[in-house]
Structure formats: structure tokens, C-alpha cells
Amino acid sequence: MTSPDTDLAATGAPVPLSAPATLSATKGHGTQNDFVLLDDRDGALDLTDALVRALADRRAGIGGDGVIRLVASSALPEGAASLTQDPRAQWFMDYRNADGSIAEMCGNGVRVFAAYLASLGLWDPADGDLTIGTRAGVRHVRREPAPGAPGGVWYAVDMGAWTLPGGDTAQAAGFDSEVVVAGLEVARPALSVDVGNPHTVLALAGEAELESVDLTRAPSVSPAPPHGTNVEVVVPLGEGAAPDGTLVGRVRMRVHERGVGETRSCGTGACAAALAVRTWAGHGAPDVWLVDVPGGTVRVRLLDGGHVELAGPAVLVAAVEVDLAALGA
Ligand SMILES: N[C@@H](CCC[C@H](N)C(=O)O)C(=O)O
Numbered sequence: 302m303t304s305p306d307t308d309l310a311a312t313g314a315p316v317p318l319s320a321p322a323t324l325s326a327t328k329g330h331g332t333q334n335d336f337v338l339l340d341d342r343d344g345a346l347d348l349t350d351a352l353v354r355a356l357a358d359r360r361a362g363i364g365g366d367g368v369i370r371l372v373a374s375s376a377l378p379e380g381a382a383s384l385t386q387d388p389r390a391q392w393f394m395d396y397r398n399a400d401g402s403i404a405e406m407c408g409n410g411v412r413v414f415a416a417y418l419a420s421l422g423l424w425d426p427a428d429g430d431l432t433i434g435t436r437a438g439v440r441h442v443r444r445e446p447a448p449g450a451p452g453g454v455w456y457a458v459d460m461g462a463w464t465l466p467g468g469d470t471a472q473a474a475g476f477d478s479e480v481v482v483a484g485l486e487v488a489r490p491a492l493s494v495d496v497g498n499p500h501t502v503l504a505l506a507g508e509a510e511l512e513s514v515d516l517t518r519a520p521s522v523s524p525a526p527p528h529g530t531n532v533e534v535v536v537p538l539g540e541g542a543a544p545d546g547t548l549v550g551r552v553r554m555r556v557h558e559r560g561v562g563e564t565r566s567c568g569t570g571a572c573a574a575a576l577a578v579r580t581w582a583g584h585g586a587p588d589v590w591l592v593d594v595p596g597g598t599v600r601v602r603l604l605d606g607g608h609v610e611l612a613g614p615a616v617l618v619a620a621v622e623v624d625l626a627a628l629g630a
Contacts (some may be wrong), residue, residue, distance in 0.1 A: 306547075306581040307484055308549065309527065310534070320402035321625065322624065322625060322626065323622045323623060323625060324339065324346075324621050325339075325340060325620070325621075325622055325623075326338065326339055326356065326363060326620070326621055326623050326625040327339075327617055327618060327619065327620050327621075328363055328364075328365070328617070328618050328619040328620075328621070329413040329416065329417060329600075329615065329617040330409075330413065330596075330616055330618065331408075331409030331410070331412045331413050331566065331568065331614060331615045331616070332409060332565065332566035332568075332594055332596040332597035332598070332599055332613055332614065333559070333565035333566060333595070333596025334366050334367075334407075334409040334564050334566040334567060334568070334596060335364070335365045335366055335565055335596065336365050336366065336367050336368065336369050336407075336409075336410055336413055337356045337357060337362075337364075337365040337367075337368045337369070337503055338368075338369045338370075338371065338413070338414070338417045338617075339362045339368065339369070339370045339578075340371050340421065341370050341371060341372050341395075342371060342372060342373045342375065342392075343372075343376050344372045344373065344378075344610065345378030345486075346370065347558075347600060348368070348370050348395065348397065349401075349630070350397075350400075350401030350402075350613075351401070352628075352630040353368045353370050353397045353398075353399070353401040354399065354400065354401050354617065354630075355628045355629060355630035356368050356623070356628070356630070357399035361628070361629075362623075362628060363623065364433075365399060365560070365622065366398075366399055366558065366561050366564045367397055367399055367404070368396075368397045368399075368405060368415055368502060369394055369395065369396055369397075369399050369407070369410050369413070369417075370394075370395035370397075371392060371393075371394070371395075371414070371417065371418070371421075372391070372392070372393050372395055373391065373392060374390055374392065374393050374434050375391075377393055378439060384434055384435070384436055384472070385434030385439065386434070386438060386439055386620060387432055387434070387439045387487070389432040389439075390432045390433060390434035390439045391423075391432075392414075392418060392424075392433055392434065393433070393434040393435070394407075394410065394411060394414045394433055394434065394435050396410055396435070396436070398558070398559065398560025399560065399561045399562075400560045401560075402559075402560040403436070404436075404498055404559070404560060405435070405437040405498045405523075406435055406436065406437035406460075406494070406496065406497035406498045406569055407462060407498075407568065407569065408458065408566065408567070408568020408569040408570075408571065408572060408599075408611045409566055409568035409599075409613070409615075410491040410568070411433060411435070411440050411442060411456075411460075411568070411611075412431060412442070412455075412456035412458060412568070412611075412613060412614070412615035413614065413615045413616075413617070415431055415433070415439040415444075415456050415458075415619055416615035416616070417592065417617060418431065419444075420567060420617055425459070426443070426444040429443075430442060430443045435497070437461065437497030437498065438461055438497065439461075440450050440458055440459060440460065440461065441458070442456055442457070442458050443457050444456055444457075445457050445612065448600075449601075449612060450607055451464065451466060453614070454614075455600075455612050455613055455614055455615075456464065456612065456614075456615050457600075457610055457611070457612035458568075458610065458611050458612070458628055459604060459608055460496055460497065460569070460572055460608065460609050460610060460611050461492065461496075461497060461566075461608055462542055462606070462607045463495065463496045463572065463576055463594045463608070463609045464494075464495045464574075465477075465492065465493065465494060465495075465576075465580070466493045466494075466495050466499075466602065467492070467493055471492060471493065472580060474492035475492060475580060475581050476491055476492050477491075477492060477493050477526060477574065478490075478491045478492075478493055478501060478522055478523060479491060479522075479523050480501060480503050480520050480521065480522050480523075480532060481517035481520060481521045481523075482503070482514050482515070482516070482520045482532070482534060483514065483516075483517075483518045483520070484513055484514040484515040485505075485510070486538055488523070489503045489505075490503065490527065491503035491522070491532075492577045492580065492581075493526065493530070493575050494572075494573035494577055496567070496569045496572045496576075496609065497569065497597075498530065498531065498559075498569050498572055499526050499528060499529070499530040499559070500530060500531045500532070500533060500569065500570055500573035500574075501520075501522050501526070501530045501531070501532050501533070502532075502533045502535060502573050502574055502576075502577035502578075503532070503533075503534055503535070504534075504535055504536065504537065504577075504578070504581065505534050505535065505536050506536075507527040507536060508536055508553060510536075511534060511535075511536045511553060511555060511572050514534055514555070516532075516534070516555055516556070516557040516562075516563035517562065517563060519532075519557055519562075520532045520557055521541075529559045529560075530559060531556060531557065531558050531559045531567060531569070531570050532556065532557045533554050533555070533556050533567070533573055533574045533577075534554065534555050534556075534572045535552050535553065535574045535577070535578060536553045536554075537550070537551075537552055537578045537582075538550075538551040538552060538553055538583075538593075539551060540582075540586075540587055543589070547567075547587075547589055548587040548588075548589070549587055549589045549590065550575070550579070550582070550586065550587040550590045550591070551590065551591045551592075551593065552575060552578050552590055552591070552592050552593070553592075553593045553594075554570065554571060554574045554592055554594050555594070555595065556594070558570070565594060565595040565596030566594040566595065566596040566597065566599070567594070568599060568611050568613065569611075570606045571594065571599045571601055571611065572601050572609050572611055573593035574590075574592055574601075575592055575601035576601075576608075579603075580589070588602060588603040589601070589602045589603075590602075597614065598611070598613070599611060599612065599613035599614065600612040
């Protein structure tokens with residue numbers, strides 16, 4: 302996995318060291334969007350597509366919707382170092398989908414990555430916000446008390462600037478594409494939302510329809526986005542006042558993730574869902590949304606400067622040694 306290393310023995314002749322037989326990995330999840338985390342801070346691991354697929358395999362591997370490699374920004378190859386953009390971003394989140402493909406961003410993954418850094422002693426939340434490098438730019442994370450769970454913690458992430466790729470026309474019309482989802486008879490209008498990675502959001506008639514759609518197959522999106530897309534099916538559940546008087550909207554969502562399939566949560570997808578529903582609701586719509594996914598609930602909040610914030614839990618459940626020969630990658 303790591304490039305074969307060499308050691309200069311006393312004779313001066315290069316002696317190959319054997320390739321590592323095991324790999325330390327941690328399993329974590331954010332609202333049941335689950336990941337295999339690898340500590341590769343010195344950037345030595347050759348994380349091939351095949352190794353990602355083997356680790357993410359739910360029967361023959363550890364199992365996960367994605368693999369997250371922790372690497373020091375200073376260890377990134379020349380050129381890639383610009384991905385971190387900000388000298389505070391000491392750590393880079395290398396995110397891979399379960400099929401081995403690279404994704405720009407993962408909202409649940411950033412929270413789990415922050416919890417992982419804290420567990421390794423690489424971030425102390427008492428010292429202030431954490432800045433993380435990702436392929437979609439830097440992300441800032443803070444820890445906050447979990448709502449309604451005394452002693453529990455949530456992580457809130459400034460997910461950066463969001464856009465509607467369809468521009469003003471899509472904003473005015475509320476859609477810019479059509480999606481065919483298995484289980485629905487006709488194509489539905491949908492709205493593209495970019496949150497660092499691509500999403501296409503369509504509203505369904507109600508919760509019965511949401512439960513009935515088949516997301517085991519990738520929905521077909523037209524026009525086809527150039528780099529594929531994640532598809533969120535949503536049902537707006539209404540708006541109400543929180544105890545502090547803030548207007549809060551609620552949305553139920555299921556997702557088919559690019560490079561994975563149906564997952565039990567998607568953080569960037571929750572942001573896209575809230576942003577689409579807010580666009581459809583028009584003037585006076587809430588700036589805070591609770592998004593219910595099969596794996597739990599996350600909070601999405603509009604920030605100043607065109608940014609969006611995602612907050613939710615992050616849980617580390619196991620640390621394991623992977624036998625690379627048995628994994629067969
Ligand atoms: N589950 C993630 C998104 C992971 C990447 C996505 N599948 C893509 O290819 O863009 C999230 O929580 O945001």
C-alpha cells in the first residue's frame with residue numbers, strides 16, 4: 302500500500318522493507334452516513350480505487366458509504382497544496398465515495414473528520430474553530446452542545462458559498478432540469494444546487510410517495526450534469542416558531558448519492574434540500590431548516606455572505622487493524 306520503502310543497511314546497500322501487513326482504520330458515522338477513516342498524516346499511503354472499494358465493502362471489508370483519508374496539508378503533493386488555500390488548514394480531508402470515485406466535498410464526513418482529529422489529539426475544540434482543507438475549499442468547524450441531549454455534542458460546519466447553477470432563471474422558475482425516479486410514473490421538475498459538490502433536488506407529493514420511490518437505481522437527470530449528481534427527493538413539512546421565536550422549516554429527505562447509491566443521510570444533500578425548498582417557498586421563508594433523513598436529523602442555517610451552515614452529530618464507533626492480505630486489495 303505504501304510505496305516500498307528502503308533502508309540503508311550498514312553495508313550501504315539498499316534493503317527493501319516489507320510492505321505493511323495491516324492498516325489502522327477507524328469507523329465513524331454522521332446520522333448513519335458511515336465512513337472508514339485512515340490516519341495518513343505523512344501522505345505515504347497509496348489509496349487506490351481498489352483499496353477504497355475493498356475497505357467500503359459491507360461484506361468483505363469494514364463497510365462504509367465512503368473512505369476518508371487524513372493527510373497533513375504540508376504532505377500534499379506540490380500543486381495539490383493549493384487545495385487548502387488557508388494556512389490555518391493544517392489537515393486535509395481526502396474524500397472518496399464507496400465506488401472509489403473522488404468527491405469534492407462531504408458534509409457529514411467533515412463533522413466525522415473533526416471528531417476524528419479531536420480523538421487523535423490533533424484538534425482541541427477549547428482552542429477554537431477548526432479549519433479543514435477539502436477539494437471544495439476550506440471548511441470551518443465548531444463544536445456545540447447537542448440540542449435536547451444533555452452532555453452530547455454536535456459539530457457545526459460553515460459549508461461555504463452555495464449556488465444555483467441554473468442562475469436567476471432557475472431561481473425564478475424553481476427548476477432547471479427533469480428527473481425520472483424509479484417508482485414514479487412521470488419525470489418531475491428539479492432544481493440543481495451546488496454546495497461544493499453537485500445536487501439535484503425534486504419535491505414529491507407527500508410522505509407516502511417519498512417512502513414508495515425506489516432509490517436502489519440511480520435516478521436519471523436531464524440534462525445530464527457533466528460530472529454526475531447526487532439526487533435528493535424531498536417533502537416540505539411546514540414551518541413553525543422555535544422556543545426563541547426563530548422561524549424554522551422542516552423537510553423530509555431521501556438521497557441517492559453519486560458513487561454510492563441510496564444512503565441514510567447526506568450532509569451536503571441536506572443543505573441542497575433546504576436551499577431548494579427555501580427557494581420554492583420564496584420571500585419570507587425561514588433561514589433555519591431541520592432536515593429529517595432516514596439516519597436522523599441535521600440542521601441547516603443560512604449564513605451571511607451567501608454561505609450555508611450544516612450542524613449535526615458525529616460518532617466514532619470502532620478502531621480496527623485491517624489485514625491487507627485478507628482484504629485482497
Ligand atoms: N455523503 C456526503 C456526500 C459524499 C459525496 C457525494 N456522494 C458526491 O459524490 O458528491 C455528504 O454528507 O455530504
